[in-house]
Amino acid sequence: MATLSLNYVLLIAIPILVVLTLVITFLLVVLLKRKSKNSSSSSSSSNSTSSTSFRKSIIDKSQISNAIDIGYSPADVRSCIYAGGKLIYSAALKERKRGGQVFTYKELELATDGFSPENVIGNGGFGVVFRGTLRDGTEAAIKVLHREGKQGEREFRMEVDLLSRLHSCYLVALLGYCADQQHRLLVFEFLPNGSLQGHLHPAAPCKQHRRRAPLDWCTRLRIALDCARGLEFLHERMNPAVIHRDFKCSNILLDHNFSAKVSDFGMAKTASDKVNGQVMTRVLGTSGYVAPEYASTGRLTTKSDVYSYGVVLLELLTGRVPVDSTRPPGEHALVSWALPRLTNREKVMEMVDPTLQGQYSKKDLIQVAAIAAVCVQSEAEYRPLITDVVQSLIPLVKSQDSMSSRYHHQIVVPVS
């Protein structure tokens, strides 16, 4: 009886097992086929458009390394090549470039009324800056770079490479560029209130120029905080850090609301090739702003920018220029004149820009003076990180804002 029932069970179980094995084998074959199809299609697509996998690897990298808004990696920047006198970006790079519009020379000629002298808004060491209106109505500052020497070419490439991947409201945005034949032009967002230099140290007023009211204390503090944040973005949020190398009043631009943005990255240096936290480089910069250790040895660190920042803070505080040979002996260099006064509670009051009288509290003044003093000290390692400067300025700006019931607006007064 038992043998009979065993035979009966086997009679039912064996076909079921056979059917199950067949189904599993079938499923496995289908799965394997699908997998091999996927991998072959992905490899063929990577062969035809290697940019897809290239882009993916960059996205993964940037997601892992940091969360900042970088459009493309240094590898992308290297893939930016010259051909036939034109700056060519790889297809993958072009696809991802944001804010990096390519303009023809003709377009920019139209935007500036044929580069009319009427539209000149500045003339720096690297070229002439024109105000222009782009085809879509956007106002722009268009910098036509001098073509002599390698420096102009370097400035052009550095600005395009860096600014296409740096996006911060504390940095002047690059709208695009033109590399038509021998021409090199940079197209920036237009900042209607011009440079901090133009407000703090205006050239002698003439009929065509508008007389500007001196910047008030509250606006100066906010400008100091905005540009510290600009440097903080470069030093702390970029990986590797970016050293501006030419931080100064004429490279701080002001929007309609007097918010400040840092400009001019043509001399910037990334700290990727640093040894012991320093980059060895040829000394470049503007007299009066260059940190002493950088000037004497070429050793460049983020602390070199902190020194230049300290000089700008002194200019905001005193209204003086960094180097002024028309002043009496001992007062030519702003830093050496200011340093002993900055730490003296009585003397600090005497060094303040006379136009600021009655606008600041002594407590706030002493704090700003102390920040300036640590930034311009000769020992680079004792200078603060720019993040520390930002943190020290935040409460000062906050207390100013809460004291004034309305926002301070600088008024541009036309000459009558």
Ligand SMILES: Nc1ncnc2c1ncn2[C@@H]1O[C@H](COP(=O)(O)OP(=O)(O)OP(=O)(O)O)[C@@H](O)[C@H]1O
């Ligand atoms: N985006 C902009 N918006 C408004 N004005 C600008 C803009 N860019 C530049 N300017 C004006 O053009 C001037 C010249 O700028 P540029 O950067 O060419 O030279 P600089 O900063 O004076 O000197 P350097 O060549 O040593 O940097 C600035 O001081 C500013 O007044």
Ligand SMILES: [Mg+2]
């Ligand atoms: Mg400049």
